[in-house]
Amino acid sequence: MMASQTSSALVLGRGLTSHSTRLSQHQLHSLASSGVVIRRYFSAKPSRNHTNHDRERVVILGSGWAGYAVARNLDKTKFEPIVVSPRSYFVFTPLLASTAVGTLEFRTILEPIRRIPGIGFCQGWAEDIDFSNKTVRVESNAADDPASKTVVPADPIGPPGRVPKVKGEFFDISYDKLVIACGAYSQTFGIEGVREHAHFLRDIGDARRLRLRVLSLFEQCAIPENDNNTQPHLTDDDKRTLLHFAIVGGGPTGIEYAAELHDLIYDDLAKIYPRLMQFVSITVYDVAPKVLPMFDQALANYAMNTFARQGISVKTQHHLERIRPADGHLGNEHGALRIKIREYGPDNEVGAGVVVWSTGLMANPLIQKLASKEFALPATHSTYPSPVDAPLPIRKLSRDPRTGSLLTDSFLRAQYHTPSTNSDHQKKTTPQALEDVFVIGDCSQIIPSSSPTNSSISAVGTLPKTAQVASQQALHLSKTLNKNQVGIKPFTFRNWGTMTYLGSWKAIHQSSADELKGWVAWVLWRGAYLTKSMSVRNKLLVPVYWVVSWLFGRGISRF
Amino acid sequence: MMASQTSSALVLGRGLTSHSTRLSQHQLHSLASSGVVIRRYFSAKPSRNHTNHDRERVVILGSGWAGYAVARNLDKTKFEPIVVSPRSYFVFTPLLASTAVGTLEFRTILEPIRRIPGIGFCQGWAEDIDFSNKTVRVESNAADDPASKTVVPADPIGPPGRVPKVKGEFFDISYDKLVIACGAYSQTFGIEGVREHAHFLRDIGDARRLRLRVLSLFEQCAIPENDNNTQPHLTDDDKRTLLHFAIVGGGPTGIEYAAELHDLIYDDLAKIYPRLMQFVSITVYDVAPKVLPMFDQALANYAMNTFARQGISVKTQHHLERIRPADGHLGNEHGALRIKIREYGPDNEVGAGVVVWSTGLMANPLIQKLASKEFALPATHSTYPSPVDAPLPIRKLSRDPRTGSLLTDSFLRAQYHTPSTNSDHQKKTTPQALEDVFVIGDCSQIIPSSSPTNSSISAVGTLPKTAQVASQQALHLSKTLNKNQVGIKPFTFRNWGTMTYLGSWKAIHQSSADELKGWVAWVLWRGAYLTKSMSVRNKLLVPVYWVVSWLFGRGISRF
Structure with missing residues (x-):
């Protein structure tokens, strides 16, 4: 636990009355009982006070495969998880194509974040992170934009069909531990249109x-055919x-x-x-x-x-x-x-x-910003003791130059290095871990521990950016956090194989252990996945829809 | 069956290349086999030719309780029903409030029109009707506007949240019999905002x-409470x-x-x-x-x-x-x-x-237009024989001045009268029925046969504008059409009672026969309704959702 710091929450006035702060009721409750106050972005000093609160706050950025699983699996008696996500739900992506053709109803593959007991939720985008003061700046999703933000909008209004975005309100959330699991955007390679x-x-x-x-x-x-005198439309x-x-x-x-x-x-x-x-x-x-x-x-x-x-x-x-x-x-x-x-x-x-x-993924704006941003770590940071009065060295997060992902050690902790200011110092800095900041899922990349670690080399033996990897990383992280074993047991990926549906009740499945074709593989594999990740509600509804669509056809009403 | 007429489908060229005509494939098929051609709005002459087609075409305007039930219940061996509606589905309105709170999934109360076997469908608004030539002018719903049009838009863009409307294309559909069942708009009494x-x-x-x-x-x-130094947002x-x-x-x-x-x-x-x-x-x-x-x-x-x-x-x-x-x-x-x-x-x-x-209903734009429009009936119209060379008398549909609904006789046929041009002729005209035009549901009002019929008097003993009335009228009309008994058996309304849900599993039910309170009434009544009107698919899904929502709570994900 960190040393507690002065608790004056000075708020500067720059246009703040037009902004709001937004947290869940659950969170409010725990805040009220813990004495922690939410600070504005412009507050001058950290105001954290842990003396009378016994749960560490884990702020989780993202509600996809990685973030949702961490929120579900963290021990709520030890941690206070707060999910920050622009979406109010988790999407079971393996069935997304099925909903896009009407085999399944959209909501059967959604799990509302707020249904997880014991967590807090802030609907908004993480806009920036202050690693020195351990706070996340959040832009609230005030417009409750129902559309996807998985691609950089081509213009301020956003992709076709998207509701024009109302500028959100900004507020800060402080964390004890931070899990960056905000995924990636779709890669368009800058191709026109x-x-x-x-x-x-x-x-x-x-x-x-x-x-x-x-x-x-x-x-x-x-449309109808026309009579012979006219051109058809x-x-x-x-x-x-x-x-x-x-x-x-x-x-x-x-x-x-x-x-x-x-x-x-x-x-x-x-x-x-x-x-x-x-x-x-x-x-x-x-x-x-x-x-x-x-x-x-x-x-x-x-x-x-x-x-x-x-x-x-x-x-x-x-x-x-x-x-x-x-x-x-x-x-x-x-x-x-x-x-x-x-x-x-x-x-x-x-x-x-x-x-x-x-066609693939690219780093999202937050990850891009974090990768280029410089920050100083306070003297209390355990891994870098320095005299209190000395100027703090400048740090930068390490990133994979090929994918733009943030690099982590095998314990899934974010890596940082000291940027070289001149050629003499180039060899002196080796990446170190931010003890309380974890990066998992599509926005992360593990540096294999055996290889020489350097901020600018491309990691070898990289893991694919899949739900499976994100899900296993999330489970590993929640377990090690729950058991207080971070830094002891490294993450290892167990490949359960890959499955792809081919239409007409056919599928292919491949793993190191076996190779399967046909619909039996499909039912077994998908059924197992479903059982692991979904609520009872959707575990009931998805098979019901499979049967109903098989018997009566897919839903074809348009609205 | 009408006498067949000259079949030259002359199309005038005014900007027609930017318009299209739109009919279902089923309809195309029957058209191709029957020799009937769809004519453009500007075509100079009717082009109907019934010599080699043995099914009368029934064009049904609307896909609500009235229109959908007629389309389902018409004998497809005798009639070719074509539904014209801006929506591609029928809504089971008694459960609409349940979907608005997430107890039921939206699609479980929708029935796609195109799932009715043996019917044709045109997605669009009926824009005008030519009673002389027996054609309906349709504006296609090309934008596939998913939003409601049950209220007159306040501005060209429409109500909040509505997709901007692209101007549709216009085309004509000819009919042998016409069923006007296009409902009504919401009454706003012109109240500001x-x-x-x-x-x-x-x-x-x-x-x-x-x-x-x-x-x-x-x-x-x-949103969170703020610290003591600032005003809460x-x-x-x-x-x-x-x-x-x-x-x-x-x-x-x-x-x-x-x-x-x-x-x-x-x-x-x-x-x-x-x-x-x-x-x-x-x-x-x-x-x-x-x-x-x-x-x-x-x-x-x-x-x-x-x-x-x-x-x-x-x-x-x-x-x-x-x-x-x-x-x-x-x-x-x-x-x-x-x-x-x-x-x-x-x-x-x-x-x-x-x-x-x-707060209630008002006449929609088509009904308003029809009620004020003058038309002439051709000499072949069976109820009004006149010398072929004499000028045709001008007619007007009769409407209920209070509600704006179109008046019908007890056989549900539209009533027309000859507008009085001067005071001398005021008493000479009595309403007569358009033999092949029926009006049912919220846009209609039956003139009680016992009362003196006059176009401008308000009908006494009027039926409520409910799903129950629309549904019974539709069943009566399809039965009499199927049995070729129009004009023989008048429509009578049998009140099955009214039911209202009061929350917390309580409901009230009232009919002439009995009075019920509580949830038993609710289950029985609603179950009966459901059984009568929905597809097997939704008959399965609605109870599934009732159970799922009862066990696990309502759907609360927002997208």
């Missing part, structure tokens, strides 16, 4: 918009464009969405719009020579054969270079898009009604 | 917006304003929403935000001296006593005169409202976080 026109599939709002768009495209194409070519579903990225997310979309179209929409089926096409584009790179060749071939039988085209070694709206009424009234592919030459754009983007 | 700031509860989009708003208000009020009075839920209208819809909201707050939100409960209040305002006027005094008293125990205020004989946004950050950032009530004097506005408006 992707942020403006592509659909993503990261959050529940993405799934909802994509579902509405696909169903609406079929309705738009269900939508030609057959127009319908081929609108009903071309382009998926960019041949990883599991892209492949699974293609598969689920195929099932929706051929199981359900074919009965309702039989005469439109001739115009439908699904294409998966990838720059690599092979999709599903995490699977061995035999399983990947099985996947490709399955897709070929289903009529899904897979175009490997294709480079998308631009997305733009189609000209004329097809673009203006029906939202059709034109895709430029390098391999087809500059004059051969491909038309599409929807482009789904799923 | 209602259209802009109140929430309605008519369509699924309304329920979704209201649910998000209520949950978001609690999150917004969950939200004072206790601010929280009392934001957590005041005002419901205007003491009919069953308003009362049920108040009851369901009470259950949500005290069953679920009280556990999550215990310290906010002191600020919560629910008030029902009504201009009448008594709420629930359709119930006798004993049952209404029981309802009022139940509400009193639950802490819901009921303010009868209160007149709301204006709704406006609150001043300062409470209005700008939190969307708080100020309500002016006549009885409280001009300077005593009441604050509220939400105002739910449920």
